[in-house]
Amino acid sequence: MLELTVYGIILGSIIALGAIGITLIAHISRMFDFAYGDKMTAGAYIALLVSTLFSMGGLLQGKVGPFSFNWGLMVAFIPAILITAGLSILFNRWVYEPLRRRGAIPILFAMVSMGIAFALRGLIYILWGADYHFYSPSVRPMIFLPLGIKLRTDEVFIMVVAWALVALIYLFLTRVKMGKALRAVADNPDLARIAGISTERMIVWTEGIAGALAAVGGVLYGIETQLRPEMGWLFLLPLFAAAILGSLGSIRGALVGGLVMGIAQQVSTAWLLPTYKPAVAFIIMVLVLLFRPQGIFGRR
Amino acid sequence: MTILGVEDVVSGYGSMEVLHGLSLKVEEGQVVCLLGPNGAGKTTLLRTIFGILRPWKGKIYFKGEDISGFPPERLVRMGMAYVPQEYNIFPSLTVQENLEMGAFIREDDIGPRMEEVYELFPDLADRRKSRAGELSGGMRQMLAIGRALMLNPELLLLDEISTGLAPFLVDAIFERIEQLNEQGVTVFLVEQNAPKALQSSDRAYILEGGEKKAEGSAQEIAEDEEIGRLYLGR
């Protein structure tokens, strides 16, 4: 059980990253982004592509410290982040911004994001096929912690990266002018406009940041498990569940929501088949909607 | 010199016309107030001036330039600031962050200006790190004005900032407005509290049903019994 909880925290860290992205988009772009999961998938596969290119060129093949993957993958984070963030910004420019200009009703954005989700997934299926892929064929080294807990070294890496990013986002939002402006827009978009803050510009920032978070989340998830075209889609339900649990408002809420969701999913495997994990997330979400629709951290 | 000119402005929401061809002027260095009953269109006028609504017809001038339809982002840069009637702070940001957001478009050091604003509203200085949403009503209005002052505006538009406040707070707010005016800020304020507003103003306009019903020096308006009876509920 303790071990499952630890695994839950690892999974929860990845979920938390995504839930923060979803929360930012929900609050600043004011939409539910159903393409978020597939953006994660895209990030994961872009990293796969780049690291495959490195290995074809025989570059950066040295293993990173005690981890299972090589330096090629480490470097591949960068293009994965840049391209996924760029795609998010482009989708915003081509699709969401015109819709906003037209004054489309909020739910249309969700619908359109669903269209983007399928298009992205189709592209990934076509380029890489439906088979599983791995970043590294080598065995995954383990470490043994007290109390009989076995961890992969990779999982330590995942935790460190995820938490460092969460801390970075937090600092950005509370210390950097642009981050504060994002919060201002989330708080009161009309007043932000009156203060001379351009909402559209803030949305571009949000899409970029959320896209980058999606890419990192996707690669981390790929390191933890394996790459499949449906990986992000299956992740979407826990992401939304975590964001809603965290009241869709605060970064803190998304963080706690993500951890709760991760732990609940892993611990549930003590009784349920692991394939039920998305269902567990769904049930928790339903319970939250039932008893505290404003989320745990909601004020209203 | 006229800093703000509104000429035959028609404006409204959707297909509902609220302002039916309104003209008025604000001279530089003055405090001008706009009075009128609920639903007269006062807020609508301010929104139209500040580019949140587009005038359907007519023109708006600021410092001699035609600004009709300019977005708020642009007006802010030109030296106009607006404190809306409601929702005029960022509740989950701290007091300090609210002020920073007021100076969002400035790239240089805003520290000195922030200290000036804190000097004007010393109570705010004590609560720099508090979340704005936790402030009392009076403090919120101070913060809302402080935010608008961060860019050293030449013209300040205030929408019913004293409504709902205790009398001693109303006095404090109007004191600040006069103080600001002495520092050279032109103020165009919308008020329900006619006596108080007229005391602090140089000129006044009366608006009802989207039309101008009277204008004159604040003193004339204050002393006119007919106007008092018809529009100011005296």
Add this chain to the structure above:
Amino acid sequence: MGIDIGGILSFLASFAIMAAIYAIFSMGLNVQWGYTGLVNFGIAGFFCIGAYTSALVTTPLPTGVLADYVDQAIGLNQPFLVGVLAAAITSGLWAALIGLLTLRLRADYLAISTIGLAETLRLFFNNEPWLANGPEGLVGLPKPLYGLVPPQYYNYLYLAIVLAFLALIYIAIERGIRSPWGRVLRAMREDEVMTSANGKNVFLFKLQSLVVGAMIMGIGGALYAHYSAAVQPSLFTPMFGTFIIWAMLSLGGTGNNKGAILGGFVVWAIWSWSTFLIRNVVPAGFQTRAPYIRYILIGLLLVIIMLRRPKGLIGEERQVSRF
């Protein structure tokens, strides 16, 4: 060189059966989205419930040798129409449950919850073999009126049955939408605040619309199950079970039943045609990946419709009563 008229006709019949079943789903979605503005991203869930309900209601419990291979918790051995009715009812009940939970919240919550239900059901039927035989699913669903015509003509008969359902549902919706009930729905979609100020209970109307739409989807699921005579969890994917139907309704014309039907036929034609192309034109090495081009096509189709032609091909019919 003779043209195989019989072959073409039989191909057309099976095409039309599927297109008509999809047109029924599309009309169900039209009740929810087109007339009421409710976003159901989990049509596959109601599709699944309808199909499985009818399967469990109309098949007998396995006996003899079969019982060794097929697990099935329920097998009521009832006629086809009872199965369809049961499908509509269970589907409606699930919709009511979801609606009670989410319809008071902002619209996106319904979208997420319906996805959640659809995915959960798919997992459930997959992982619980005692209920309906797990991933293999159930086979041998009865074909209504089988034996009335020679087997090679049965498809024409089934087409007639499906078209009869299509017509009934079409008439029922058209009647409903022109009734006072329908007027409230449409008024609500235009302006929720006004309608609720008018004293109508917005929540209740939304719930009714969600349930009615889901019942229609349940019927569609049952019709599909009896046509293919088999159900298995892998059918009810987000693409095949949900998204393609959104493309149909959006293309045909949101808020217009004729559009919903037209969209069903057009998109299904594109889908089957692309299947044909992929089978016969695409090089062998690419065969397994090529079908996913349709994900891109349908995804982009939806985005482009929403951006360029939000009203679809036909557009919403004006519902003012004619004199």
